[in-house]
Amino acid sequence: MALPGVGPKTANVVLGNAFGRNEGIAVDTHVQRLSRRFFLTEEEDPEKIERDLVALLPREEWTRFALLLQDHGRKTCKARKPECAVCPVADLCPSAEI
Numbered sequence: 001m002a003l004p005g006v007g008p009k010t011a012n013v014v015l016g017n018a019f020g021r022n023e024g025i026a027v028d029t030h031v032q033r034l035s036r037r038f039f040l041t042e043e044e045d046p047e048k049i050e051r052d053l054v055a056l057l058p059r060e061e062w063t064r065f066a067l068l069l070q071d072h073g074r075k076t077c078k079a080r081k082p083e084c085a086v087c088p089v090a091d092l093c094p095s096a097e098i
């Protein structure tokens with residue numbers, strides 16, 4: 001994060017994906033939205049969301065967890081219209097609209 005333009009999100013992405021180091025969870029807009037829909041956090045601020053998530057999840061899953069939420073957020077759990085009717089985790093989701 002000493003490099004210009006590199007914040008916590010970018011640092012976590014690079015460390016996790018390029019170096020295999022789970023130093024944090026990259027909270028982008030998808031991780032932010034889905035973490036709230038899964039009731040894993042009530043926070044809005046990415047740094048506070050990350051703090052809640054790292055307390056809940058095993059460290060070895062941090063990078064993979066962010067990637068899974070980003071993928072699910074892009075394909076199914078979209079911001080304006082989540083596709084709950086075809087969502088593979090709808091039976092586990094407290095926000096499912098079915």
Ligand code: SF4
Binds near residue numbers: 084087088093
């Ligand atoms: S059930 Fe709906 S709100 Fe829950 S994760 Fe799936 S698409 Fe998102």
